[in-house]
Amino acid sequence: MNPWLQHLPVLPVLIPLLAGALMLLTRDSQRRLRVTLGAVALGLMALTALMLVRATQGIGAPHWPDGIGVYLLGNWPAPFGIVLVADRLAALMLGLTAVLGLCAWIYATARWDRAGSHFHPLFLLIMMGLNGAFLAGDLFNLFVFFEILLTASYGLMLHGSGKRRVGAALHYIAVNLIASFLLLVAIALIYGLTGTLNLADLSVRALALHGADRQLFDSAAAILGAAFLIKAAAWPLNFWLPNTYSEAAAPVAALFAIMTKVGIYALLRIGSLLLPAGAPAAFGGAWMFPAGIATLAFGTLGMLASTQARRIAAYAIITSSGTLFAALGMPGATLTGPALYYLLSSVLALGALFLLLELTERSQSFGADMLAITQEAFESDDPGAADLSGQAVGVPLPATMAFLGLSFFACALLIIGLPPLSGFVAKFSLLSAALRTAEYGAPTVNVWLLVAAMLSSGVAGLIALGRCGVRLFWVPEDLHVPTLRLNEAIPILVLLSACVLLTARAGSVMAYLEDTAWYLDQPGRYVEAVLGQDPHVFPAPDAGHGGRR
Amino acid sequence: MEWILALAIGVLAGSGVWLLLRPRTFQFIMGLALLGYAVNLFIFAMGRLRVDAPPVIDPAWADPARYADPLPQALVLTAIVIGFATTALFLVVLLASRGMSDTDHVDGEEHRP
Numbered sequence: 001m002n003p004w005l006q007h008l009p010v011l012p013v014l015i016p017l018l019a020g021a022l023m024l025l026t027r028d029s030q031r032r033l034r035v036t037l038g039a040v041a042l043g044l045m046a047l048t049a050l051m052l053v054r055a056t057q058g059i060g061a062p063h064w065p066d067g068i069g070v071y072l073l074g075n076w077p078a079p080f081g082i083v084l085v086a087d088r089l090a091a092l093m094l095g096l097t098a099v100l101g102l103c104a105w106i107y108a109t110a111r112w113d114r115a116g117s118h119f120h121p122l123f124l125l126i127m128m129g130l131n132g133a134f135l136a137g138d139l140f141n142l143f144v145f146f147e148i149l150l151t152a153s154y155g156l157m158l159h160g161s162g163k164r165r166v167g168a169a170l171h172y173i174a175v176n177l178i179a180s181f182l183l184l185v186a187i188a189l190i191y192g193l194t195g196t197l198n199l200a201d202l203s204v205r206a207l208a209l210h211g212a213d214r215q216l217f218d219s220a221a222a223i224l225g226a227a228f229l230i231k232a233a234a235w236p237l238n239f240w241l242p243n244t245y246s247e248a249a250a251p252v253a254a255l256f257a258i259m260t261k262v263g264i265y266a267l268l269r270i271g272s273l274l275l276p277a278g279a280p281a282a283f284g285g286a287w288m289f290p291a292g293i294a295t296l297a298f299g300t301l302g303m304l305a306s307t308q309a310r311r312i313a314a315y316a317i318i319t320s321s322g323t324l325f326a327a328l329g330m331p332g333a334t335l336t337g338p339a340l341y342y343l344l345s346s347v348l349a350l351g352a353l354f355l356l357l358e359l360t361e362r363s364q365s366f367g368a369d370m371l372a373i374t375q376e377a378f379e380s381d382d383p384g385a386a387d388l389s390g391q392a393v394g395v396p397l398p399a400t401m402a403f404l405g406l407s408f409f410a411c412a413l414l415i416i417g418l419p420p421l422s423g424f425v426a427k428f429s430l431l432s433a434a435l436r437t438a439e440y441g442a443p444t445v446n447v448w449l450l451v452a453a454m455l456s457s458g459v460a461g462l463i464a465l466g467r468c469g470v471r472l473f474w475v476p477e478d479l480h481v482p483t484l485r486l487n488e489a490i491p492i493l494v495l496l497s498a499c500v501l502l503t504a505r506a507g508s509v510m511a512y513l514e515d516t517a518w519y520l521d522q523p524g525r526y527v528e529a530v531l532g533q534d535p536h537v538f539p540a541p542d543a544g545h546g547g548r549r
Numbered sequence: 550m551e552w553i554l555a556l557a558i559g560v561l562a563g564s565g566v567w568l569l570l571r572p573r574t575f576q577f578i579m580g581l582a583l584l585g586y587a588v589n590l591f592i593f594a595m596g597r598l599r600v601d602a603p604p605v606i607d608p609a610w611a612d613p614a615r616y617a618d619p620l621p622q623a624l625v626l627t628a629i630v631i632g633f634a635t636t637a638l639f640l641v642v643l644l645a646s647r648g649m650s651d652t653d654h655v656d657g658e659e660h661r662p
Contacts, residue, residue, distance in 0.1 A: 150635075158645075178569065185592075192594075
């Protein structure tokens with residue numbers, strides 16, 4: 001086996017960090033260099049994620065027992081050193097991030113990366129934060145990677161500037177700073193009680209807590225959960241989201257589609273590891289289910305009430321978060337697999353929708369004007385902008401409106417959950433799994449509440465997106481066909497065909513996800529893998545002679 | 550000592566939260582700073598309060614139980630750096646918002662009754 005392959009789990013963090021740092025050494029005007037670097041880095045990240053997904057399945061090069069790869073940074077054994085853990089869930093999220101990131105980035109190279117400075121380094125740093133958060137094996141590094149991705153997201157959120165965008169960013173940053181403080185308080189409390197920050201070690205030590213310590217631990221976990229619920233946009237902690245997502249630049253908003261899922265990932269991961277000790281309220285059904293139903297209701301009403309297309313998309317993100325909360329808040333692990341499938345499908349679809357909406361808004365001529373003005377403001381004294389004239393004209397693709405219309409239709413089908421695409425498979429499997437949990441003693445009221453909330457959110461999505469589609473595509477008077485560049489059309493096509501692939505290969509994808517869910521339900525294996533990982537022993541210099549000193 | 554520290558954290562956090570709920574961005578950033586101090590002190594306190602105890606231990610000649618926990622000190626250092634950086638970044642956004650909207654209200658517009 002290639003000895004370098006053991007370093008696979010650290011690559012998703014290292015590649016974007018190095019590429020982002022190198023880019024900072026270049027100037028904004030050296031755009032071609034930055035784009036090349038970015039393409040190489042994002043391509044490598046996608047490759048690494050693919051290899052990790054295969055490795056966690058037991059196919060391919062690094063052989064990990066149970067498919068859990070543990071990487072000891074600094075070669076210290078687990079509870080003392082920092083660990084990165086690549087298991088099925090982490091590999092899945094890394095893969096999703098890589099696909100979405102690559103598509104959003106390709107889209108941005110068409111024009112958005114020139115609407116402000118340092119787009120490319122920020123984009124790579126946010127990818128690093130996302131990847132790191134999925135791999136982190138201890139609470140404090142989870143916090144640090146959260147901060148990295150949030151700080152980069154502040155920069156990206158402000159990208160393109162403008163009064164409304166800065167106003168929305170102000171709220172977004174404020175809410176996230178406070179959430180970070182909550183996270184810190186919770187982490188400090190947990191450390192004070194258990195003396196550990198390593199998630200696997202925490203899972204073991206939480207068992208030994210009882211009495212007042214246990215109560216304090218539960219409140220610490222509740223604060224931790226509240227911090228993650230803010231990031232994951234659970235009602236009533238999500239009023240920052242619609243403004244932020246609808247004001248962000250299109251490729252940024254598309255990438256943000258995965259940001260709420262980081263919070264859900266953290267809740268799922270920590271909830272699974274605290275299972276043996278009895279998951280505290282925030283990670284179990286006690287909070288997640290009602291929060292999920294409320295979030296779903298809020299998202300549904302928001303979609304119906306919105307008039308702007310982008311706000312509908314932002315509320316669709318809230319709806320998808322709500323569905324995930326409600327599904328993961330149901331007892332048992334039956335819904336985890338379908339919920340993860342829903343996560344994949346909804347993130348890809350929402351990413352595509354955000355990209356698409358910007359293109360269609362260009363046909364309304366209003367958005368295009370705004371963008372042109374911001375671009376002009378930033379480009380006016382840029383010496384590297386000489387090649388812009390050719391691109392500003394663009395290459396008109398044949399049947400642009402047909403492409404936009406069909407893609408919008410596909411996105412709508414995916415989000416509403418109508419056949420034949422993966423949105424339907426996701427919702428159908430969620431609903432059928434929910435009905436099955438009734439047999440295992442889940443309260444019948446909850447099951448029907450979930451079914452009703454999901455179906456009504458689908459109906460609301462149908463009404464809202466249908467109305468929105470009519471307004472965008474069926475108004476022939478003031479419609480002018482936008483020029484569409486290939487690197488704007490391809491990302492949308494890739495995202496949508498990923499959804500088609502999810503539908504076509506639903507069986508094998510679902511098998512992987514059911515495996516993931518099973519491992520999440522058996523946190524013992526994760527704990528064993530992390531705590532049992534021995535540091536790498538370097539051979540002594542004289543080992544070849546067979547003798548010891 | 551516990552009382553003084555607990556009171557200090559409580560007062561800092563309380564004033565911080567009160568300031569966070571005010572409508573002016575400057576008040577908000579002051580609240581953020583105060584809350585940051587409270588959180589950092591809190592992390593520090595989670596390593597238990599020990600005076601005059603060195604954090605680095607050599608188990609060969611010392612009993613680890615007699616020393617302060619070094620980890621929260623490392624954590625708080627990271628938290629301070631991150632808090633400082635994000636506050637600075639927020640200050641820039643605040644000034645940008647002030648410049649664009651001609652008001653220091655957090656919503657970017659004045660709400661007149």
